[in-house]
Each structure stands twice: as structure tokens, then as C-alpha cells.
Amino acid sequence: MRRAGTAPRAVARLRRLVLLPAWTVVALLFLVPLLVIGSYSLLTRGAYWGLSLPWTLENYTRLFDPLYAVILLRSVVMAAVATALCLVLAFPAALFISRAGRRKNFYLHLVIIPFWTSFLVRTYAWMFLLRDTGLFNTLLQALGLIGEPLPLLYNDGAVLLGLVYGYLPFMVLPIYATLERLDCELLEAAADLGARPWAAVTRVIIPLSAPGIRAGAVLVFIPALGAYLTPELLGGGRSIMIGNLIQNQFTTARDWPFGSALSLVLTAAAMALLFVFLRRRGEELL
Amino acid sequence: MRRLLGLYAAGFYAFLHLPLVILAVFSFNASRFTVWEGLSLRWYQAAFQDAQLAEATLNSLIIAAVATLFSTLIGTLCAYGLWKRAAPVLAGSLYLTLVTPEIVTGVALLAWFQLVFRQVGFQLGLHTVILAHVSFSVAYVVVVVLARLRTMDATLEEAAMDLGATEWGAFGRVTLPALAPGIAAAALLAFTLSFDDYVITSLVAGVDSETLPMVIYALARRGANPAINAVSTMIVVGLGTLVLAAERLRAR
Amino acid sequence: MGPVLELRSICKYYPEHRALEGISLEVPRGAFFSLLGPSGCGKTTTLRLVAGFEAPTAGDILLNGARINHLRPYERNVSTVFQNYALFPHLTARGNVEFGLRRRGASGIDARVRQVLELVELAGKEARYPAQLSGGERQRVALARSLVLEPDLLLLDEPLAALDPKLRKQVRTELKTLQRRVGITFLFVTHDQEEALSLSDRIGVMRAGRLEQVGTPEEIYLRPRTRFAASFVGALNWMDGVAVRPEATRISPEAPAGDVRSRPATVTGCIFLGNTLQVQARLATGENVTAEVSRLEGGFAPGQAVQVWWRQCDELALPPEP
Numbered sequence: 004m005r006r007a008g009t010a011p012r013a014v015a016r017l018r019r020l021v022l023l024p025a026w027t028v029v030a031l032l033f034l035v036p037l038l039v040i041g042s043y044s045l046l047t048r049g050a051y052w053g054l055s056l057p058w059t060l061e062n063y064t065r066l067f068d069p070l071y072a073v074i075l076l077r078s079v080v081m082a083a084v085a086t087a088l089c090l091v092l093a094f095p096a097a098l099f100i101s102r103a104g105r106r107k108n109f110y111l112h113l114v115i116i117p118f119w120t121s122f123l124v125r126t127y128a129w130m131f132l133l134r135d136t137g138l139f140n141t142l143l144q145a146l147g148l149i150g151e152p153l154p155l156l157y158n159d160g161a162v163l164l165g166l167v168y169g170y171l172p173f174m175v176l177p178i179y180a181t182l183e184r185l186d187c188e189l190l191e192a193a194a195d196l197g198a199r200p201w202a203a204v205t206r207v208i209i210p211l212s213a214p215g216i217r218a219g220a221v222l223v224f225i226p227a228l229g230a231y232l233t234p235e236l237l238g239g240g241r242s243i244m245i246g247n248l249i250q251n252q253f254t255t256a257r258d259w260p261f262g263s264a265l266s267l268v269l270t271a272a273a274m275a276l277l278f279v280f281l282r283r284r285g286e287e288l289l
Numbered sequence: 290m291r292r293l294l295g296l297y298a299a300g301f302y303a304f305l306h307l308p309l310v311i312l313a314v315f316s317f318n319a320s321r322f323t324v325w326e327g328l329s330l331r332w333y334q335a336a337f338q339d340a341q342l343a344e345a346t347l348n349s350l351i352i353a354a355v356a357t358l359f360s361t362l363i364g365t366l367c368a369y370g371l372w373k374r375a376a377p378v379l380a381g382s383l384y385l386t387l388v389t390p391e392i393v394t395g396v397a398l399l400a401w402f403q404l405v406f407r408q409v410g411f412q413l414g415l416h417t418v419i420l421a422h423v424s425f426s427v428a429y430v431v432v433v434v435l436a437r438l439r440t441m442d443a444t445l446e447e448a449a450m451d452l453g454a455t456e457w458g459a460f461g462r463v464t465l466p467a468l469a470p471g472i473a474a475a476a477l478l479a480f481t482l483s484f485d486d487y488v489i490t491s492l493v494a495g496v497d498s499e500t501l502p503m504v505i506y507a508l509a510r511r512g513a514n515p516a517i518n519a520v521s522t523m524i525v526v527g528l529g530t531l532v533l534a535a536e537r538l539r540a541r
Numbered sequence: 542m543g544p545v546l547e548l549r550s551i552c553k554y555y556p557e558h559r560a561l562e563g564i565s566l567e568v569p570r571g572a573f574f575s576l577l578g579p580s581g582c583g584k585t586t587t588l589r590l591v592a593g594f595e596a597p598t599a600g601d602i603l604l605n606g607a608r609i610n611h612l613r614p615y616e617r618n619v620s621t622v623f624q625n626y627a628l629f630p631h632l633t634a635r636g637n638v639e640f641g642l643r644r645r646g647a648s649g650i651d652a653r654v655r656q657v658l659e660l661v662e663l664a665g666k667e668a669r670y671p672a673q674l675s676g677g678e679r680q681r682v683a684l685a686r687s688l689v690l691e692p693d694l695l696l697l698d699e700p701l702a703a704l705d706p707k708l709r710k711q712v713r714t715e716l717k718t719l720q721r722r723v724g725i726t727f728l729f730v731t732h733d734q735e736e737a738l739s740l741s742d743r744i745g746v747m748r749a750g751r752l753e754q755v756g757t758p759e760e761i762y763l764r765p766r767t768r769f770a771a772s773f774v775g776a777l778n779w780m781d782g783v784a785v786r787p788e789a790t791r792i793s794p795e796a797p798a799g800d801v802r803s804r805p806a807t808v809t810g811c812i813f814l815g816n817t818l819q820v821q822a823r824l825a826t827g828e829n830v831t832a833e834v835s836r837l838e839g840g841f842a843p844g845q846a847v848q849v850w851w852r853q854c855d856e857l858a859l860p861p862e863p
Contacts, residue, residue, distance in 0.1 A: 017456060018370060022379060025367035025427060029382045032424035033389075036397035043400060092301065099298040102291070112536055113302060117309060117525075119478070119532040121485045123502050124521040127509045128308035131315070131323075131518070138311060141323045171305070191594055192627035194614040196641035196686065200290045206640075210631045229390025231488050236509060246392040246488075253396045253492065263400070266393040273388055 037270070044263035054259060062264035071248070078244040081159065082227035085166035086174075089223045090216065092167070093174035097215075098208070100175075101182040111179070118172040126236050129165055130156060133237075157239035165233040170226060174219035181215030182208070221280045225273045245269050309525055316518035332519035342504060342520065349501040352415060352490075353483040356422035361476040363423070364430025365468075369460070371431070372438040383428040394425060395489040402493060413495025421493050422486065426479040433478060433539070437471030438464075470538040477535035481528050543606055545570050545694050545726045546591065551600035553586055553750075560586045562750045564600070568694070568728060569743070573720050575729045577737040577774070578747035584730045587747075588696050591728065592621045604693055615644070620687035621696045625703060626679050628671040634658075634682045635667035641690045657689040660719070677708050688723060697729045701736060713740060734774045738762065746770045762786075768859050777857075778830040780804055780849060789855035790832040792820050792841070796848040803850035806830065811841045822849060 044062050049055035065071060100110045117125070132138045133155040140152035155161060185208065193203040209216075231246035238244075245265060252262025319329035336342055371380060386394070398421050402413060441464065449459035487502040494500065505521070508514045544567040553561040561583045568574045576584040589595050591602060593614035602609050609617055620641070628637050635654060642650045658664050661681040671679055680700060687695055700716075701709045717740050720727050731737055737744050738758045746753045746761060746769070754761055754770045765771035771784060778790045781804055796803035806822035809829070817833045820841050824830065830849055834841070841847065 018373060021366045021370040022376060024363040025370075025383070025431070026379060028363055028424060028427050029379065029386065032398065032401075032420060033386050033394065034382060036394075036401035037389075039401045039404060040393075040397045095294060095297045096301045099294045099301075102294070108540070110298070112533070114305065115536065116529055116532050117305060119481055120309075120525045120528040121502075121521070123485060123487050123505055123509075124312070124524055125309065127505070127517060127521060128312045130509060131312055132308060134512075136323055138315075138323050145324075168304075168308070186627065188623055188625060188627040189629060191592075191614070192621070192623060192629070193640070194594075195592060195619075195621045196690065197615045197644035198640075199615055199644075202644060207629060211629075213631075225388055226390060229392055231390075231392045232506075236506075246390065249392050249396060250488075250492075253399060259400065262396060266396055270389055270393050273390065274385070277388060 040259075040263035040266055043260050044267050046260045048258045048260055062261045063268070065261060066264070066268065074243050074248055075245060077159075077242070078228055078246075081163060081166065081242075081244060082224050082230075085163055085170065085227045086220050086224045088163070088167045089171050089174040090220065093171055093178055093219065094209075094212075094216075097175050097178035097182055098204075100179050101185075111176075114172050114175050122169060123232065125169060126165055126232055129161065129168065130236055133161055133164075156237060157241050159238070159242045161237040162230075162234045162242045162244075165237040166227045166230060169230075169233060170223045173222040173226070177218035177222065178212055178215040181212045185211055217280050221276060225276060228272065229269050312518055313522040313525070315515070316522045318515065318518075321515050332515050333523075335516045336519045336523075339516070341499070342501070342516075345499045345501045345504040348415060348498055349484050352418050352422060352500065353480050356419050356426060356483045357476050357480045359419075360423045360426035360430050360479050361472060364427045364475065364479075365434050365472055367427065368431045368434035368438055369464070371435055372443075383431055386425055386428045387432075391425075391486075391488040395421075395492040398424065398489065399492045413493055413498075415494075415498045417493045417495065418490050418498060418500070421489050422483040425486075425489065426482055429482060430475040430479055433475035434468065434471050437468060437474075437539075441467055474535040474538040477531045477538070481531055481535075484528065485524075542570060544568055545605060546728065547601075547603040547606075548587070548591075549601040549603070551587070551590060551602065552598045553583075553590060553595070554598045560750055561590075561597075564747075564750075564752055566745055566752060566755055568726060571724050571726055572742040573717065573727045573729065573740055575731060575737040575741040575744045576747055577731060577734060577744050579732055579773070581749075582747040583750040584732075584747050585698055588621070588698055588728065588730050591694070592619055592696055593617050618690075618693045619696060620690050620692040620694075621698065622680075622683045622687050622700050624698045624700065626671075626683040628679055628682055628686075630671055633668050633670055634663065634674065634678075634685075637671070637682055638667070638686045638689055640686065645690075653689055657685045660688070660723070661685045676704055677712060680704065680712065684719070688725065692725065694726050694728055697727060699731055700729075701731070701733075709736075716740065738774065744774075746773060748773075763857075765857060765859065768862055771857055771859055776831070778832070779828050780824060780830060780851075781826050781828070784857040784859055785851045785855050786857070787831055787833065789851050790830060791850050792822060792830075792832045792834055792847050793838065793850070794845075794847055796850040800853060801850045802853055802856075803848045806847055806849045808841045808843055808845040808847055810843060822847060824849065 043054060045058050045060065046054045047057060047059055047061070066075065096114070100107055100114075103110050130137070134140070135152040135154070135156070137156070139155060140149075143149045144152065189207055189211070190203055193207045198206060228244075229246050230244055231250060234242050234244045234247055235250075238247075249262050249265045249269070252258045252265065256262075315323070315325075316332055317328050317330070318325055319331065320326035367379070367383075370376065398417075402417050406412065445463050446459040449463045450456070454462060485502060486500075487506055490500050491503055491506070494503065501520075501524070505517060508517050546568040548564050548566050551561055551564040552559075564583075564587060576587060578584050586595070590597050593609075593612060593616075596610065604617065604619065629640065632640065635658075638657060639650050639654050642653065647653070654667070655664070658667055661684055663678060663681050663685065666674065666678065671682070674682065680703070683700070701712055704712060713736060729737075729740065741758055743755065743757055744761050745755045748769050754766045756764075761770060761774050765774065768784075771777055776787050777784050778787055780790075783802070792806070792808075804824050804826075806824045808820060808822050810821040812819040813836075814833075816836055818836055818840065819831060820834050821829060821831050832849070
């Protein structure tokens, strides 16, 4: 009683059709644009508009110029420190949630929901708190602890704070997922064999949550490396990272080839990290 | 040790939520300075009366609605296809769109649009923003819907076909109804992402189309403007509600 | 020296149900003591109380005469072999076995680990991870891990349940030999009566949170004190209000003369088992009995009138059900 159109070949065709829209979007709106800036990165900056021949590798060699190398280095260091801070802050929180029994979902939502509301607003909130006329300074002055406002905003520290604040949930969730899957019996066995609570944490829980820690580290480091809003708003031009540099090249500096080279280097770094970190266990994320 | 963890968790959640709470509280501040001078709705009034804000909000809503529609449709079909049979290249590329830094996707799209439009004579505008938003939302929709599909019994569709339904019939009558909450959750998430996006939008929006995040960004850069507190609070509450709804749907 | 473990009127109540009611028992030094009962009877709960993972609602737990109610699991000289072994997946077999010794900061770890691995016949496999070991090998790692700490008492929570049936019998004998060699007191939990009978020096039969009977395997099998103990450990034939073990129940066309009791019955089935026949018969009272008869004693046809007989001394004296 098979109806028309259900012959195997037709089915295979239908299946390919289902993936076609996604393929179109990914190809035309992601892969091709990347190829475009890939080719731009090998061209030279034009006189008026943007591009001109000759083909060159100069945009890539410029990265070694101390002026830019500093920015690249700062980005890597900031992203690394932010990741480390996120790890230290997120682990106990993930541990807490995994032990919360029936209220697990509630505590999880409490982490997820503010994160998904608005990155811009959450970054602005720290501007509101940290600037010279902001809440912290006003409070400290009102309490008579300081005379002049402290320069809490527009420096590396503020950017770091913003990065940690912005990406913290990205670290909590994967660690929580691994902790959740931890067999309780293993902790009982550890206690049974003489491990006091702290030893059980360091010798059993942390080693076994390594996959979650790795995933979290990658999920924080990569966006932090390519951050734009946070250093722009909280750094005020004094804490430039790769993201700001790229944006600058495509707008005011009008040096699209150099901006393209920077973008590709950033993307290559992100992909390399992913490959190294996640290939070890062959984790399937999609 | 449990008590220590509990104490830490309290501090952790305070750190996470206090900045937003403080922002919300001060949005009702009568004074324009960071000194409390009593309750007032003046900043909300100012926000509602601002024409630029109104137009920007309208643009954001239109963009988000259209982008969500397309990305949900495309993403759901894609997830369904991936569920049936693995397509590693497509899955890998989708994953790539998730992990590529926003600034890179933004400039890449800008370059591509300029290249194409120079030939065709189009300008950057709402349509380019919508295209860009679809580009980065599809992967999120696929992740959410695929996760949901993976919890479903694959043999149900076979049972339907055994009883006489075609492939599409089985999909429509058996899979789709069970998938509906997951699709709705994905749509809400895509909407939130689109509404809040700044980096990519600012690059491909062109001169005439301003979105709400772009306006907020401009105001924030310029310095203290208490109207931002009001707008921010409204955004957080609005998007927060959407996300809560999405999470509830995901759990069903 | 007194018993290694003493439980005095242990009660454990949960909000939804009462798991243990007044459990009192003594585990003699060096014995293989089994707690036997159906699932849900409280035997695992008892084990967890002794290990320290939960605290009794009432009653005392004494280890070598000292009350240990208040001690945490890592403060008790008691070690547990879990049903699913609970091996640490991120450590090798060696890493698992030395875990407890390292927590204590003991000396001569390498020698002790080597010794115990030889004891459980795992020498040469210490560098393997649990995922690379078979079920039987994992069980031996779990045993080694607990034994190396030389606990006063070793707790085993249905350790043979996760093994496939063929392996179970073999491991059973190995376990008994091991316990004799090492001399450590074992407290073994199982729902399999054959296991309990073959392994134990003493058995405690549990049901619905209470101890029905404690005794040697022979005592429990030949002189059960309750109907439950009698029917849970071994099979029973009820004949006109009297209980007799199947091997003591005989079926033949005529009852022999002498000191036997007999009842008339009708054969309802006869199954050929090779060297024996399994004969089922129904008494006039309606009770069904099963007995095995040697093939050489001839066949029985359904409907045939026979005599079911037994020696009076083989009757089990059981109190009526409360």
C-alpha cells in the first residue's frame, strides 16, 4: 500500500532537499564570506576605496610589528587569565548545583537566564558601577573612604572583569554536565577507602571532571580572545584587543586587507584550539 | 563542606545578579546622578517619548521576527535531516559558525555584501541585517532541535509508515507534534540572539537602519545617561521572560 | 576476643518507610557471614549502616567492642566491595588498589600492592584501566583494593550479581578460598540462597527489615524457625499441614512399612530429566508436591494413584504464620 513518491530514490532526494536550505545559508552566508576576506588578506590596501593589487603576504608579516604584536599578546593573556578566573569561580558553583538535589534546575536557570538576556546590557551594568560617577565611587566617597573617585573603569582590570562576568556561565554548564554524570558510588568508594572530603574532591571529582573543564575552557577562551564589546566599552580605547583592532581596520582605518589577515589569524587560532582540545576525546558537540 | 559550598554559591549568584538588579533599581531613581533621590518613572517616560529609540526598537523587532522565522524553519529541517543521517561536513560547518568570533563573521559578511552589492547596486540595510542574523542563528536552532530529536524514539516514524503514512506524513503527524516545544524553544532563543546582537549588526546595518543595541551602545559610549537604565531594565525583563519560556519548553 | 561486629537493636526509619526493625546480630571473628533475603528486605541498608554511609535511627554498631555509630566511613576500619565495583575510571588497576594506602600515607605501598595483586591473581595487569578489564578482573581489583587495607571487616554487596552465570560459580569458590587464606571477616549480602549456603559459616535470613533467623547453613536448612526461612532457603512440600524438604519426600505406588507417614495422591505430571524423573502429585487435600524419583524406579502416568511418604524425623517443625 505504498503511495507515490516513497520509492527509495525519491526518499533520498527528499532527504537531500531537507538539508539544502541549511547548506545554502552556511555556504553563501558563512563559508563564501570567509573565502572573500581570505583573498582580501592577500591583497594590498587601495588608494581610495579599499583594495588593489599586488598580491602580498605583507599583511601577515605586519603582525610581528611590535605595535600589533603587543595587542595580540595582550589579547591572548587577557583571554587566558579570564579563562583561569572563570574556572576557579565556576567549579565550586557547578559542584554546588550538582549537589542541590531537587532544586538543581532552579539553580541552573538562575545561571542561564541572566546570561541569555543581553550581553550589551550586562556590560553596560559594569560601566554604571565602575565609572567615576558610578555607584562604587559614589558610595566610597559618601562613606568618606576616598576623596577623589578611583579610576575603576577604562583599564585592563575592568575588561578582565567584564570578560569573566560575560562568559562565566559558559564554564559552569559543561562542568556541571560532567559532574552530573559522575557516579555517586565512586565518592562513597573514596570515603570508604579513607579519603576525607577534601581529598575526595581533589583526587576523584576534579580528575573526573576534566572533560567538562576542557570544554568550558575552550568555550570561554575563544570568545574572550575575539572579544569586541567588552574591551571597547570597559577598556575605553586603553585596552585594545584583537577584536577592536579588526573593527578599526574595517571602519576608520580603511585597511581591509590587514583587517582580513587579522580575522583569519584569529579564526585559525580558534580552530586550532578546538582541534587540539576536543579531538582528544572525540566529543560530539553537535 | 556543604555549608562552605552554600555560602560560596550565595556569593556567586550575588555577583552574577547584583549588577543587573542595581541597574534596575536605579532606573527608578528620580535623580540623574548616582545618588538616590526617590522613586520616579521619568526615565521610562523619557525612553518611551524618544523617537530614535522607538524607531530602533521597531527595527530590532522586525529584524528579529523575520530572522527567527527563517532560521527556525531552515534549522528545524536541517536538524531533521541530520537526525536521519549524519552529514559531517554540514555539521562541522554549522559548528564553525558557532565558534567563529563574532567580529570575524561580521567583517566577512560586510566584505561579501559590499562585493556583491557593488555589482547589483543594493545598499546595506535591514535586509542585510536579517541575512546576517539568519546566518548565525541557524546553528543554535539546529543544536536545540537536534538535541530534542535525539531523545525521541526513531522507530515511531517507521511504525507510522508501516501503518500507511508517507515519509512526510510520518514527520508531520508523529515527529512534528512531539518536536513542537523544542522548536518553540529554539525560536525564542533565536529571537533573543537576534534582538540583542550588536557586533555583527553594527557592521552590516549601513547608515539608515539603526537597531536598539546600536542606540544603546552609542549612548553608553557617550557617558552617563540614565535613560539607558530604563531601557536596559526593560530589555532584560523582556528577553529574560522569553528565555525562561524557552527553558520551560525545552524541559517539557 | 569477642565478635568483630555486633549490631544491637538497629533500627533505620525513612520518612516513607521503615527499613530496619530491631536488627541484632554478632559476626564472629574470621567468619564468612551472609545476610540473605529478597530484594527490599533491608540487607543492603544494614551493610551501608556498617560502612558508615548512613546512620541508624536507633541502636548501636560495635566494631571490636567499640561503638562506631558516630564515625565517618573514612574513619572506620571497614571496607566495602560495591555491587558495581565503583572502580575509579581515571586510575589504573594499581592506582585503584593503592588509593586507600595513599590516603593513609602508609609505607611499603609497592610491596603490599604487589602482594595483594598476586593474591587475587591479577599480577601483570596492574597498568590497565578498568575499561580495559573484564568483569571478573574488575571484581578482583575491587577486592584487592579493599583487602590491601587489611580491614577488620570486609563488606560485600552482592559482588557476584554483576557477573555472568558461568563465571559466578567459579568466582564463588575462589572467594571462599580467598577468605580462608586471608582470614579477614566477611559480611556478604545476597539474595541467592545457593550462594549463601555454599559460602557461609553463618547466615542471617532477613525479611521486611527483620532478622528471621541466624545460624549455620545446616541449621537454617534443616531446622528453619519460620515459614519464610523454610521456603526462602530451599524448596518445600506441604502435605496436610506438614512441611518436608523435596529430597526427603518420596513417591511410589505403595508406601513401605515402618516408621513413615504417608498420604494418598494422584500424579499430575512426570518430567524426564535424564537420570531422574521429576514427579508432581496432588494430595486429597489439594496440595501439590514435587519429588524426584530415580529413573530406574519406573515411570508414573498422570492420573495414577500413588502414595507420598516421608520419615517423621524429616518433618520441619514450623510455627504457624502470625
